[in-house]
Amino acid sequence: MTTADAEPTRPRPEFPLRPEFAPDLFAGAGEDYARYRDGYPDAMLDEIVGVAGATGDGVLLDLACGTGQVAIPMARRFRTVWAVDQEPDMIKVGAAEAARAGVEIRWTCSSAERLSITDGDLELITVANAFHRLDRRAVARSARGWLRPGGALVIMGSGRIPGEPLPDWESVVRTAIRDWHQSNPPATPTSDQSPPDQRKVSHEDLLVEEGYRVSHRSFVVARERTLDEVIGHVYSRSNSTRRALGPNAADFEADLRQRLLARHPDGRYPEDLGYFYSVAHPITGAA
Structure with a gap:
């Protein structure tokens, strides 16, 4: 039986098989997403291309592409890049970012599940x-x-390291968002609304179930954010976009800045940021 490569020191998060997120979850957040979302190290992208055995002469499809955090740097590694996202704002901002970077990408507004591609x-x-x-x-x-x-x-992906404690300032951020939502409930849900009893499975285990051979790697990069970068990153999150925070978002920002400076008066916010990738090759003859 084929299994995903093991990394016993890093628990792999599990997610519902069929999540139910609002299709316009990031509406209006494109500029914040492009400016403040973490990109991927060039060495990581080069390593992915090598592990995948890609030549760069074919077509790369970046699904749920956001504003091009992967598509734009990969456009220097592939002859053709196709970036797809279901949110028009992401596509619009991503196309502008690609133009500034001087790379050509085909941008399409569509959900991944409804995309039609020739085999x-x-x-x-x-x-x-x-x-x-x-x-x-x-x-x-x-x-x-x-x-x-x-x-x-x-x-x-990139983000918090499973099983590791949050940076103290990130706990401050999450508490501030929770407090704000309690007094100013978003007009639409900002989280997964799928049934709580739905089966959950890790990405790697699901891909193995679907007949892929999977290799996995994760690593950690130490970094530091400024106060403005923390605030910008908060605005790029689905549960705290400017739209989700509502018409008085400026009051939320003022409160969050005060809380963060009380914790770190120097305005510097260190963290260990986790990165991971899983390269999945279809197994010939698998169902």
């Missing part, structure tokens, strides 16, 4: 910090057909 057209498919928001089984099955022989599906 065998793609060399590499990437999904960054978004696979948990998709119908993962449906996407994994579609990807098997879309990929040309030797192609791969890559799931990647």
